Amino acid sequence: AQKVTQAQTEISVVEKEDVTLDCVYETRDTTYYLFWYKQPPSGELVFLIRRNSFDEQNEISGRYSWNFQKSTSSFNFTITASQVVDSAVYFCALSGLRSGSEKLVFGKGTKLTVNP
């Protein structure tokens, strides 16, 4: 069975602080994808990144960076120099690559509040 654990329920930081959101996953699939989505107060799900299981390179996109470590089954997300607009719930998700259905399994989310 697939499972995603986001142990941090809520995090509160002050603007310009760096913050790391943790994600640990479980899967028996040898090929899988990991995702991060942002859900702002307006409710939509905003895609941030996709990573496949064969690519362990870390990725940086502006103030966002992701650290994928297969050895610890983790896919952590860091926001550098946080801003108030980063306040949202962030979901980590996992998808296998079985033919016909590649449902996303989501973690419970981490609510990030960035205070001015």
Added chain:
Amino acid sequence: EPEVTQTPSHQVTQMGQEVILRCVPISNHLYFYWYRQILGQKVEFLVSFYNNEISEKSEIFDDQFSVERPDGSNFTLKIRSTKLEDSAMYFCASSDLAPDSYEQYFGPGTRLTVT
């Protein structure tokens, strides 16, 4: 940029009534999904649909739920007899499963309130 659309944005219905939530996936996508998010909780998979049939469904997706692709563009989720616990945000998603660009594109959601 192509996007998934959903209507209505908010639906209020009485317990026991039937509701149909509508989605227009991205036009060249072949795989369609419904997810549900009860307020304050995580996003949960309901059902996936490919080649005009259900490919996988969760235990949440019981006989009260059905999905349909009635024409070439719409993808619908029907709840036959709504219950209070069906109140949630329902997200539609679509994907093409191209390995190099695999992503599920989500619609903005329909907030269903059952009273």
